[in-house]
Amino acid sequence: MTVSFNYRPLSTAFTLGIFIHSLLLKNVELELYLPHFFAASTCAITGLYYAHLLLSGLSVTGTLLRTAVEGTSFTIGLFTSMVVYRLFFHRIRKFPGPFWARVSRFYALYLSAKNVQYHVELDKLRKQYGDFFRTGPREICVVRKSAVPLILGTCLKSTWYNQISRKPEGGQLTFSRDPDDHRRRKRAWDRGFSIKALATYQPRIKSKVDQLVAKFRKTAGDPKDVTAWTMMLAFDIMGEVGYSKDFGSVVNGEEHEAAKAIHDHMTILGIFGMTPWLLYIIGHMPGALAAYKPFFTWCANMIKEKKATWDSEKYPQDISSWLVKAVMEKDVSASPTEASLNDDARLIIIAGSDTSATANACTLYFLAKHPHVLKKLQENLDAIMPNGAQDWSYDKIKSVVYLDDIINESLRLKPPLITGGYRVTPADGLQIDEVYIPGDVNVFVPFQLIQTDERYWQKPFDFIPERWNERKEEMGTDETLLVPFSGGVYKCPGNHLAMMSMRTTISSIVQQFDVAFAPGETGETFDTGSKDVFTTVLPPLQLQFTLRKS
């Protein structure tokens, strides 16, 4: 069989590819429309195949071959135009960066997948290219002090937040890219973190921490993986303050099913998050979310239960009740649909547990590594609570400035979101010092890099809690550069709850135990092995908790 080709259709397909890119694709947030584009291409190719089959008189194989060659010509035209545009004509073409980062987001995916340490790769790029460098065809990473308030304070969320939904109001609050929708809905969340609401959570957080302390007392001196234990504790706390439910992880000494479902897939989701459109497509494939089903169902049932037992007279006892209250009272801050309310319910656990667990595990790591800091903290706690655990009260530990200094220093060196959130510049661009970034460009300030930049911090990699108070002036500490909870309208609404939880956990543990590395543990793997999957996945860390002599 021979198939003779007329070359005109091939050059037409090639030219059409160039046109489609130049006229349509290059002027839109391409990531949002790629699934549509793939669907339209599949329809077009199928249509072309049948047209050839009916009109050209070729065999099935010949028709297939001809359609494939024409389709390939179109694709080559499209990609040639795309690559040439991104390299030589794009509005951020003048920004330096690796060649492949300028061509495709797949380069970021590759960097992230390499060792799942995107933050380490960014550090290398910063050293090579300076404070402003291209990490994608339309994305710039900025490591500059003056960028922090500008990017976190004035820019909206980027297309990264479309990885689950393409609707502007998103599903859960954090994926909402519509500023009005986001502002409106965040009010319901803020009510759940008010001073009065936090006061109702505090004793319940303490009771969960006491369960952990009791476990540690029973096996005092035995090595314990704090990465696992702080995770179990964080889930139990979020179950309690999020839903008034007991996950029982600490008491049972094992991760709850809901936590397992999330953690088993975190790394893969974190990596594919680099190409949000791809994650969107994967997430919409049949069965892709099957592993999450038990967790989804658990959260949806909780919301159903809250609605069924809703009592408008009763003060809401947990965060999900505040979200349900807004819906039941048809408040403007209500989650717009039942699906988005269920999404928000899941966000409580996802946003609140891993982050707090990481912060606690890292703080305990630093205390084990720096015994003089541990001793000083214990002396501070003993001074206001001379009778030990029975004297413990949140009001007392809240006044221990050194405890907050330690937590802040830990959050500075090891922020639970190592890289942080992605934003987009306003339509008329963003001026950062001498550099103008054009409008509609994705930007981000990597938290850990800015919080350890030697231009802004003395002894940037040393753990020195005193830099936050006693030695603040001498060390020139700039508090505005500590952004573990992000900033602006997207700042973490759970920051006060997180601080309450960390203060309670760390103070209760160090009041009763001396903390040290377990035999054979150096802390090195823990220190260098964190995975950056938007939140952090920590390696295990074996610590020894020995009862203090009274």
Ligand code: HEM
């Ligand atoms: C040490 C603990 C925590 C850290 C370091 C932390 C950090 C952050 C950061 C950096 C963001 C912004 C993410 C982005 O820009 O996309 C964020 C958002 C958020 N956090 Fe936290 N968080 C912590 C604990 C909590 C807790 C306990 C809750 C309680 C449920 C919570 C709820 C949320 C929510 C709902 C958002 C979305 C806010 C929005 O989109 O406006 N976080 N958090």
